Amino acid sequence: MAKQAQKGSTPVVPNFKDVDKAATQAAMAAVSGGRQAPLVVPKNAALSEDKKGVKYSRWIERTVVQQAYRSVTKNGLLDVTVAVKIRQGADNNGRQVWSHFYINNQNEVPEKHESMNERSMGAIATLLVATGFMPAGGALKGSLLDKMFPQKGQPGTASPLVGKSAVTNVVQTLGPKKDLKTNKSMTDDEGNVIMERRDAGESFLPDAKPTEAVDEDGDEEAGEEDES
Numbered sequence: 740m741a742k743q744a745q746k747g748s749t750p751v752v753p754n755f756k757d758v759d760k761a762a763t764q765a766a767m768a769a770v771s772g773g774r775q776a777p778l779v780v781p782k783n784a785a786l787s788e789d790k791k792g793v794k795y796s797r798w799i800e801r802t803v804v805q806q807a808y809r810s811v812t813k814n815g816l817l818d819v820t821v822a823v824k825i826r827q828g829a830d831n832n833g834r835q836v837w838s839h840f841y842i843n844n845q846n847e848v849p850e851k852h853e854s855m856n857e858r859s860m861g862a863i864a865t866l867l868v869a870t871g872f873m874p875a876g877g878a879l880k881g882s883l884l885d886k887m888f889p890q891k892g893q894p895g896t897a898s899p900l901v902g903k904s905a906v907t908n909v910v911q912t913l914g915p916k917k918d919l920k921t922n923k924s925m926t927d928d929e930g931n932v933i934m935e936r937r938d939a940g941e942s943f944l945p946d947a948k949p950t951e952a953v954d955e956d957g958d959e960e961a962g963e964e965d966e967s
Contacts (some may be wrong), residue, residue, distance in 0.1 A: 749940035779830035793914035
């Protein structure tokens with residue numbers, strides 16, 4: 740417990756504590772990644788609509804990875820989070836795209852989660868290919884994925900993906916706003932369904948020539964990676 744200054748005495752001003760590189764990067768991304776307005780949809784975006792009336796706009800952005808980590812949802816799903824910053828774009832330059840890829844990591848996966856797992860692992864694989872971290876053999880070991888996506892908030896750990904460039908396949912959805920507690924559509928005072936736009940990355944492509952493939956344990960075959 741900090742000592743309180745006696746009445747009439749000069750308050751004690753504490754010194755700063757050391758902040759490691761991973762914590763600094765996370766803090767900077769958190770500041771710039773606050774609630775932002777939806778991305779501007781370019782004129783050449785691909786448009787579609789599903790049977791429920793949810794509208795989709797898809798396009799690509801050149802990005803750099805700012806954060807990559809894993810956590811767990813309240814339902815026990817593995818939440819692999821990737822935050823990228825748009826580095827070149829006519830309307831969205833400097834803005835962020837947050838993506839969450841959910842995985843059921845149980846030995847017996849329910850049928851309703853099979854397609855979710857496939858989409859998430861597919862997206863993660865495209866990110867590793869885009870950044871040059873996909874193993875030459877094509878198999879993904881758990882140890883490699885743990886290294887690429889360290890636990891959220893773990894001191895002294897940073898993903899090797901941070902600072903790497905990739906082209907992000909962005910999707911913006913326009914659909915009913917969901918109540919976080921009930922997962923039901925929210926309505927206004929007149930009973931109209933509230934609509935909202937949400938941005939995310941669906942998959943990734945190489946932005947330039949990727950580095951050499953890594954071996955099965957996650958070590959690069961062509962020497963040390965560039966720090967950025």
